Amino acid sequence: xxxxxxxxxxxxxxxxxxxxxxxxxxxxxxxxxxxxxxxxxxxxxxxxxxxxxxxxxxxxxxxxxxxxxxxxxxxxxxxxxxxxxxxxxxx
Amino acid sequence: xxxxxxxxxxxxxxxxxxxxxxxxxxxxxxxxxxxxxxxxxxxxxxxxxxxxxxxxxxxxxxxxxxxxxxxxxxxxxxxxxxxxxxxxxxxxxxxxxxxxxxxxxxxxxxxxxxxxxxxxxxxxxxxxxxxxxxxxxxxxxxxxxxxxxxxxxxxxxxxxxxxxxxxxxxxxxxxxxxxxxxxxxxxxxxxxxxxxxxxxxxxxxxxxxxxxxxxxxxxxxxxxxxxxxxxxxxxxxxxxxxxxxxxxxxxxxxxxxxxxxxxxxxxxxxxxxxxxxxxxxxxxxxxxxxxxxxxxxxxxxxxxxxxxxxxxxxxxxxxxxxxxxxxxxxxxxxxxxxxxxxxxxxxxxxxxxxxxxxxxxxxxxxxxxxxxxxxxxxxxxxxxxxxxxxxxxxxxxxxxxxxxxxxxxxxxxxxxxxxxxxxxxxxxxxxxxxxxxxxxxxxxxxxxxxxxxxxxxxxxxxxxxxxxxxxxxxxxxxxxxxxxxxxxxxxxxxxxxxxxxxxxxxxxxxxxxxxxxxxxxxxxxxxxxxxxxxxxxxxxxxxxxxxxxxxxxxxxxxxxxxxxxxxxxxxxxxxxxxxxxxxxxxxxxxxxxxxxxxxxxxxxxxxxxxxxxxxxxxxxxxxxxxxxxxxxxxxxxxxxxxxxxxxxxxxxxxxxxxxxxxxxxxxxxxxxxxxxxxxxxxxxxxxxxxxxxxxxxxxxxxxxxxxxxxxxxxxxxxxxxxxxxxxxxxxxxxxxxxxxxxxxxxxxxxxxxxxxxx
Numbered sequence: 001x002x003x004x005x006x007x008x009x010x011x012x013x014x015x016x017x018x019x020x021x022x023x024x025x026x027x028x029x030x031x032x033x034x035x036x037x038x039x040x041x042x043x044x045x046x047x048x049x050x051x052x053x054x055x056x057x058x059x060x061x062x063x064x065x066x067x068x069x070x071x072x073x074x075x076x077x078x079x080x081x082x083x084x085x086x087x088x089x090x091x
Numbered sequence: 092x093x094x095x096x097x098x099x100x101x102x103x104x105x106x107x108x109x110x111x112x113x114x115x116x117x118x119x120x121x122x123x124x125x126x127x128x129x130x131x132x133x134x135x136x137x138x139x140x141x142x143x144x145x146x147x148x149x150x151x152x153x154x155x156x157x158x159x160x161x162x163x164x165x166x167x168x169x170x171x172x173x174x175x176x177x178x179x180x181x182x183x184x185x186x187x188x189x190x191x192x193x194x195x196x197x198x199x200x201x202x203x204x205x206x207x208x209x210x211x212x213x214x215x216x217x218x219x220x221x222x223x224x225x226x227x228x229x230x231x232x233x234x235x236x237x238x239x240x241x242x243x244x245x246x247x248x249x250x251x252x253x254x255x256x257x258x259x260x261x262x263x264x265x266x267x268x269x270x271x272x273x274x275x276x277x278x279x280x281x282x283x284x285x286x287x288x289x290x291x292x293x294x295x296x297x298x299x300x301x302x303x304x305x306x307x308x309x310x311x312x313x314x315x316x317x318x319x320x321x322x323x324x325x326x327x328x329x330x331x332x333x334x335x336x337x338x339x340x341x342x343x344x345x346x347x348x349x350x351x352x353x354x355x356x357x358x359x360x361x362x363x364x365x366x367x368x369x370x371x372x373x374x375x376x377x378x379x380x381x382x383x384x385x386x387x388x389x390x391x392x393x394x395x396x397x398x399x400x401x402x403x404x405x406x407x408x409x410x411x412x413x414x415x416x417x418x419x420x421x422x423x424x425x426x427x428x429x430x431x432x433x434x435x436x437x438x439x440x441x442x443x444x445x446x447x448x449x450x451x452x453x454x455x456x457x458x459x460x461x462x463x464x465x466x467x468x469x470x471x472x473x474x475x476x477x478x479x480x481x482x483x484x485x486x487x488x489x490x491x492x493x494x495x496x497x498x499x500x501x502x503x504x505x506x507x508x509x510x511x512x513x514x515x516x517x518x519x520x521x522x523x524x525x526x527x528x529x530x531x532x533x534x535x536x537x538x539x540x541x542x543x544x545x546x547x548x549x550x551x552x553x554x555x556x557x558x559x560x561x562x563x564x565x566x567x568x569x570x571x572x573x574x575x576x577x578x579x580x581x582x583x584x585x586x587x588x589x590x591x592x593x594x595x596x597x598x599x600x601x602x603x604x605x606x607x608x609x610x611x612x613x614x615x616x617x618x619x620x621x622x623x624x625x626x627x628x629x630x631x632x633x634x635x636x637x638x639x640x641x642x643x644x645x646x647x648x649x650x651x652x653x654x655x656x657x658x659x660x661x662x663x664x665x666x667x668x669x670x671x672x673x674x675x676x677x678x679x680x681x682x683x684x685x686x687x688x689x690x691x692x693x694x695x696x697x698x699x700x701x702x703x704x705x706x707x708x709x710x711x712x713x714x715x716x717x718x719x720x721x722x723x724x725x726x727x728x729x730x731x732x733x734x735x736x737x738x739x740x741x742x743x744x745x746x747x748x749x750x751x752x753x754x755x756x757x758x759x760x761x762x763x764x765x766x767x768x769x770x771x772x773x774x775x776x777x778x779x780x781x782x783x784x785x786x787x788x789x790x791x792x793x794x795x796x797x798x799x800x801x802x803x804x805x806x807x808x809x810x811x812x813x814x815x816x817x818x819x820x821x822x823x824x825x826x827x828x829x830x831x832x833x834x835x836x837x838x839x840x841x842x843x844x845x846x847x848x849x
Contacts, residue, residue, distance in 0.1 A: 010276065012260040012274065057258075061513055066553055084512065084513060088466060
């Protein structure tokens with residue numbers, strides 16, 4: 001049986017998903033995640049993306065790893081996908 | 092007296108030892124080349140004219156007198172920057188970000204903070220440049236200013252940017268506002284969590300604008316060659332970051348810009364932003380000669396990037412046994428004149444030490460009429476830790492629970508889901524707390540007239556890109572080339588990881604930091620990333636070298652590579668014990684087996700090596716004067732694996748001392764209009780060795796599974812706990828909760844008067 005990836009919806013976007021905090025999707029990369037979200041909840045894509053890339057200030061985290069490949073990042077069958085604040089650093 | 096110790100779990104041959112740093116001799120003998128030492132033939136000196144007003148419209152700038160002043164070679168204003176001639180349409184979606192970056196470097200229409208550059212002069216020497224600069228006539232229309240973060244958030248507040256609208260995670264507000272961005276994350280059922288609590292406490296906290304206080308001021312030398320190549324020699328934490336900024340602002344391809352990072356006299360996050368580079372570049376283009384600029388200390392304070400002032404509200408619900416049932420915080424940080432405070436990092440870090448089912452975090456990025464803030468060691472996290480750890484202390488006092496027991500009860504562990512949703516991997520917070528609980532300092536009696544405070548801190552420690560190249564010389568010495576600027580001893584820590592991987596002596600690795608044309612992209616030295624991420628690149632490049640050496644041995648022995656192994660610096664045939672070569676022996680044969688061997692690697696690690704720290708502070712407070720003295724201080728931190736324990740201890744001590752400065756002394760004093768009044772080290776009081784006890788350290792080593800030697804970043808988390816540790820200790824002596832940093836003598840006396848006792 002196909003295991004689905006779990007997508008955690010950022011709190012501020014749960015108004016678009018009618019209060020749903022997380023959902024399961026069949027997606028193989030972050031682009032497919034966003035596409036599937038947009039199909040189900042129109043308007044969510046433009047809150048996550050800017051010029052077809054993850055919006056500045058946000059980072060995609062898949063299974064605890066901060067994405068370095070943006071929309072091309074692979075998503076596994078049981079992956080957890082989060083959209084979280086991007087973290088920089090001082091020194 | 093110091094009792095520094097390392098609680099080590101694994102021993103290596105080179106990693107974990109304390110060798111002499113490769114750059115040590117040059118630095119202690121004064122031969123190391125800093126930016127100020129750059130002197131090219133014919134170099135002109137530049138001075139920057141800065142706004143005396145925190146907020147004003149530039150009506151006109153007359154540079155004619157300065158231009159005709161003897162010895163002046165060029166004068167520029169924002170009109171000389173390329174963006175001035177490009178339209179909104181030409182710049183497309185990048186317009187706002189580029190205009191902000193360009194205007195930050197030199198104001199075009201409005202000045203937004205005292206010290207904002209409006210013009211610059213290049214002349215035959217600094218005195219001539221200064222004299223000419225005084226002849227530039229700027230006609231300002233002075234505007235109302237706003238410097239307090241909460242005042243700036245109010246409807247009807249003076250607007251810093253007429254078109255800035257709040258970005259609510261991708262949704263833009265209709266009306267202009269000083270709130271540049273808002274973000275919220277939530278987990279569980281916060282309302283129910285607070286309803287389930289036996290005790291709910293809520294308080295507000297504030298912190299002041301503070302500066303990193305690096306010794307070396309910002310400096311740059313630029314030479315725009317007639318062939319179109321721009322060369323920069325500068326003091327920076329990230330040469331590639333400077334290259335990107337300059338190429339963006341000057342609309343140049345990145346390949347036309349070469350940045351050479353000079354030795355750096357401190358940064359702590361403040362030397363990521365490029366302030367002088369584009370200015371010197373334009374002056375160099377106009378004059379055809381090298382142009383150099385060096386900030387004064389006043390310029391550093393007024394026009395570089397301090398850490399933001401903040402306002403924070405924290406609410407925590409607990410059961411009577413101390414179990415946290417719900418947490419909530421709103422945090423607002425001033426970004427200075429342009430958006431980009433670290434508040435989103437602050438809210439992520441705020442409760443990351445704790446395993447709590449229900450939580451809500453809100454962050455507001457707010458512009459004000461102050462210099463644009465920059466990163467400062469764990470940006471955002473120290474302010475958040477001050478607020479959260481202070482309220483936890485209040486709860487512990489209320490419930491009469493030992494503060495370390497409380498933290499152990501609620502501590503984040505492997506598998507803890509944080510409020511933003513991410514799950515902690517293997518972390519060492521519990522081990523830090525245990526080390527604190529069993530430390531002699533914590534077990535010792537609190538002296539009469541003193542108080543003891545405990546606090547914790549967290550920083551994520553992420554990776555980002557790094558590149559390394561290493562070449563095996565014929566004598567067996569490995570030249571290690573990297574793009575990471577060495578601030579805190581990373582030449583040594585990367586060389587150690589290289590030596591460990593190759594099984595050779597540390598002394599046989601020769602590290603060099605090079606310019607942007609000589610190595611692949613490397614992200615800044617910051618974010619506690621360099622020993623981790625550049626270390627990973629070095630390990631990977633060393634593995635590349637090992638594989639090539641196996642290949643050479645296969646040629647020499649006419650054997651299959653599969654039959655050869657590389658172990659502890661020896662290359663051996665697996666089944667013929669007579670066939671073996673040391674690293675040096677084989678290095679000598681590279682010329683006859685195919686030429687030089689070079690290993691290379693570029694990495695972009697995705698995992699986190701979360702850092703946790705626990706600090707214990709004892710303070711004495713003079714109740715007559717309100718003066719606070721730190722009498723004993725112990726810093727405990729999980730380093731994963733301390734590659735060079737002396738440098739880790741130095742990072743822990745440095746972070747603690749800077750945090751003590753935030754706690755007790757340091758703040759920008761502004762007048763009502765936003766003019767800084769204490770822009771010198773005489774009036775901006777940082778702690779010195781005379782103010783402090785020895786900072787004891789305990790390095791805890793809970794290996795990071797995302798690194799072959801277990802390394803976590805160590806540079807930043809050390810500044811997170813000290814403010815609350817000191818504040819909690821002051822409460823222990825005085826009985827007053829100090830909600831506002833710095834805890835000046837005046838605030839302590841006022842708290843006593845308000846509570847009817849001194």
